[in-house]
Amino acid sequence: MKIKDIQVYVNCPDRNFVTVRIETDNGLYGLGDATLNGRELAVVAYLVEHIKPCLIGKDAHQIEDIWQYLYKGAYWRRGPITITAISGIDMALWDLKGKAAGLPVYQLLGGKSRTKMKVYGHANGNTIAETLDNLGKLIGQGYEAVRLQCAIPGLSSTYGILKGEKDYFELQRNRPLPPEQAWDTNKYLNFIPELFRQARSKYGEEIELLHDVHSRLSPIEAGRLGKALEPYHLLFLEDAVTAENQANYRLLRQTTVTPLAVGETFNSIWDAKELIETQSIDYLRAAATHAGGITAMRRMADFAALYKVRTAPHGPPDISPIGHAAHAHLNSWAPNFGIQEFVGFGGAQMTAVFRHPLRFEEGYLHLNDSPGLGVDFVVEEAEKYPYKRSYLPVSRLGDGTLWDW
Numbered sequence: 001m002k003i004k005d006i007q008v009y010v011n012c013p014d015r016n017f018v019t020v021r022i023e024t025d026n027g028l029y030g031l032g033d034a035t036l037n038g039r040e041l042a043v044v045a046y047l048v049e050h051i052k053p054c055l056i057g058k059d060a061h062q063i064e065d066i067w068q069y070l071y072k073g074a075y076w077r078r079g080p081i082t083i084t085a086i087s088g089i090d091m092a093l094w095d096l097k098g099k100a101a102g103l104p105v106y107q108l109l110g111g112k113s114r115t116k117m118k119v120y121g122h123a124n125g126n127t128i129a130e131t132l133d134n135l136g137k138l139i140g141q142g143y144e145a146v147r148l149q150c151a152i153p154g155l156s157s158t159y160g161i162l163k164g165e166k167d168y169f170e171l172q173r174n175r176p177l178p179p180e181q182a183w184d185t186n187k188y189l190n191f192i193p194e195l196f197r198q199a200r201s202k203y204g205e206e207i208e209l210l211h212d213v214h215s216r217l218s219p220i221e222a223g224r225l226g227k228a229l230e231p232y233h234l235l236f237l238e239d240a241v242t243a244e245n246q247a248n249y250r251l252l253r254q255t256t257v258t259p260l261a262v263g264e265t266f267n268s269i270w271d272a273k274e275l276i277e278t279q280s281i282d283y284l285r286a287a288a289t290h291a292g293g294i295t296a297m298r299r300m301a302d303f304a305a306l307y308k309v310r311t312a313p314h315g316p317p318d319i320s321p322i323g324h325a326a327h328a329h330l331n332s333w334a335p336n337f338g339i340q341e342f343v344g345f346g347g348a349q350m351t352a353v354f355r356h357p358l359r360f361e362e363g364y365l366h367l368n369d370s371p372g373l374g375v376d377f378v379v380e381e382a383e384k385y386p387y388k389r390s391y392l393p394v395s396r397l398g399d400g401t402l403w404d405w
Ligand code: GCO
Pocket: 037, 212, 214, 264, 314, 315, 316, 317, 318, 341, 392
């Protein structure tokens, strides 16, 4: 099964996605997600200019060797652009191997450890009352776990809140330059525990609750938040602190028993190694699209399992249905799967472009048995939606200091 051609598509069906399509000489094709939000075209150039010429004529069955060839062979290891490009290729090769074998990818990984996978939904709001109404709606739809994000009083905008726009999938449309948002740690820390206090008093203990700090705190500030949230028993607190310095989490860990999750920006097992070995985190949120594809995610899951760390793959709107399908296969297999972030399946444009193998029912995702990853990418539909430059926001303090967004 020799690689005959590699096509790279960048389209904007509601939002930008980079799709890798590898064709082989036996008439099959495999699909991979190589979307890096806000830096899409850098990955496209990496794939087209630097990877494609090296892979034409290679045996598509050699997934591990191709991964090593692209990783070690570049000399310049890691980094989001390189690894997102490798991830797209890796997923497409697993998709191809599954199609060639007539088996879904989870079978190639070792079979199913579970029949369905638990997800957490998102309840957001401009006030606590609105957030809790939305939480009630999700509970009504069968969700057993929900992440709560609420606008911080006194701040003009807050991460995870879309004033006037209710569709989380549209998070980044029409941002030709990075918008600027305000941040104030004191206002945030004074407010968030009240959100969770009211959530517990209204809905009780059964529903599992989560929250994303989006890396805005120092370790000791995060410790204060974790401690204040202890009475409300979160499933996990996400990205409390940035993890470039993995020792941040060792310090945070000593201050609170609120479970900790991190990893959505990780490119490599090396980003997680010390966090896992020191048992400083409870959930690893690496994504197949940004951490090296299925090959790397499988390795991370196995390593994490040694330390009782569970997987909770990043599932934002800026990962394409191909990346979400890769997670579904990994989640079906991983003995130490924890939970999957879930934002819905997107709007009409997305569903016309990507036909995916997932079904949501009562708080769980179900994966069908199509060979490979089970996604179809409808090129003629995709081509109706050209790429639109679009950025993530940046944050600033009241005095103008640039902060972590
Ligand atoms: C999440 C994430 C996203 C990211 C986004 C950046 O928890 O889903 O934090 O909302 O901000 O994926 O591109």
